[in-house]
Amino acid sequence: MEAAQPGRRSTRDWLVDVLVFVIGFGFTVYVTYDLLQPVPSFVPEQAGNPGWLIWLDFVCATVAAIGLWWRRTRLMIPLAIFCVAISSFTVSAGFTLLIVLFTVAVHRRFPVLAVFFLGITATNGIFPFLRPENGRHYWETVAWGSLFLTIVALWGMVIRARRQLVASYRDRAERAEAEQQLRVAQARSVERNRIAREMHDVLAHRISLLSLHAGALEIKPDASPDEVTRAAGVIRASAHQALQDLREVIGVLRDERAEGVPEPPQPTLGALTALADESRSAGVKVSLDVAVEPDGVPDGTGRTAYRIVQEGLTNARKHAPGTTVRVNVAGSAGDGLVIDIRNPWPVGGLTATIPGTGTGLIGLTERAVLAGGRLSHGRTPQNEFALTAWLPWPT
Incomplete structure (x- = not known):
């Protein structure tokens, strides 16, 4: 102005x-x-x-x-x-x-x-x-002139102040709109990242099972018809389950729910036994020890723990096939929940018979941090690969 x-x-x-x-x-x-x-x-x-x-x-x-x-x-x-x-x-x-x-x-x-x-x-x-x-009189003329000048000047100042106030309101409204658009863009980016994490966690596990069953058929060309039939049935069931999981994930991400309400598929610690059985059916040796009562663990902590175990088993199938994976879950309210996943370091170093994106552990670390916990992974002095996570468990 x-x-x-x-x-x-x-x-x-x-x-x-x-x-x-x-x-x-x-x-x-x-x-x-x-x-x-x-x-x-x-x-x-x-x-x-x-x-x-x-x-x-x-x-x-x-x-x-x-x-x-x-x-x-x-x-x-x-x-x-x-x-x-x-x-x-x-x-x-x-x-x-x-x-x-x-x-x-x-x-x-x-x-x-x-x-x-x-x-x-x-x-x-x-x-x-x-x-x-x-x-x-001289002063009468001067006084009347000064009065008119003062009134007009004050009137103009009031108009200017009002215009500046309106302009400031308009600027605030424009900034608020721009900030809202930025928040919407950030929300969309967060949602895309969430979709990517859910897709990876849900589908990587299923697809790795498919790969193992298909590989078993490939290395046994002389398998009997019954064996081929059973393997094909397992592959078909796994593929069907993978599609079902994909459909559920997309449906959940599109469905608007109240904040804090669990969204299926949201497996918790109670589903770890079924997860271990799926891996065993694919030929993976899994030793599962859950030293806590699943129902006593908060749902949010349980969901994060399930994803960590799921990704740990998937990585073991990819990089250390044929080894025994030990999964230990322990903790208590107030002390937190500890998830420890270990498998022997494969002879010849890490291998990857099943291709991956290399972002699984990054996503798990992000999940743990967002949940208020921490996650570490790497080779131990006992020549094992260890994936250890701590999650808060309030009293």
Whole structure:
């Protein structure tokens, strides 16, 4: 609001500009015509002014009135200076001077308005000497002029303050809208990451079982028809279950639920036995020891623990096939829940007969941290691969 920006005028700007020009120039014409009469009726106290002064007043007031068309541009300051110069003797430019003062108060900062106000107030003190009014005392003329100038300046300052307040509200609304859009974008990104984690945790386990069963058929080309039939049945059932899990995950992620309500599929510690049996059916040796009562563990902690065990078994099938995986779950309320998954380090180093994305452990670490816990993994001095997690278990 420091200065009006150049550009095309709106319909409202045209209407306002026409109105102020008609008021300013119309007042100039009317006062000049009245002063040229033998006995002025509108400004009788100015009777007896010489003709040259009346016409000089008219010319200067006309120039100022024409300048009103550019009062909102960079010509505002030159127009204001010109008005200060002519305000010491002009009568017919009275309304034009007030319009310029009001415009400066609305569109310029207070220091600019203060300088202009002081200048025009000073010339108001000179006016009674150059254009003395019949029947009025000097201080009466100065007081009335100062009163009108003060009222107009204060009015313009109020309008400026109101516009600034509206502009600040509009800016806050725009920032709030932009922040809302940013929050929506962040929510979408979080949701995409959540979908990726759920897809990995749910499907990696099933697909790894499919790969193991298919590999068993591949290495036994002389398998009997019954064995092939059983293996094909297991593959079909695993594939069907994988599709079912995928369908459930997508349905859950699309379904809007109240915050904190469990969303299926959300297996907890009670499903670890079924998870171990699935791995054993694929030929993985699993030793499962759950030293806690599954029903006593909070659902959120139980779900995170289930995903950790699921990913641990999947990694063991990928990188250490044929080894025995030991899964121990222990803890207590207040001390936390500890999940420890270990398998012998494979001879020849880590292998990956089943391809993977390499993000499973990263996702598990993120899950554990988000749950308020921690997770570590790596080779131990006993030449084992250990995946250990601690999750909070409040009392």
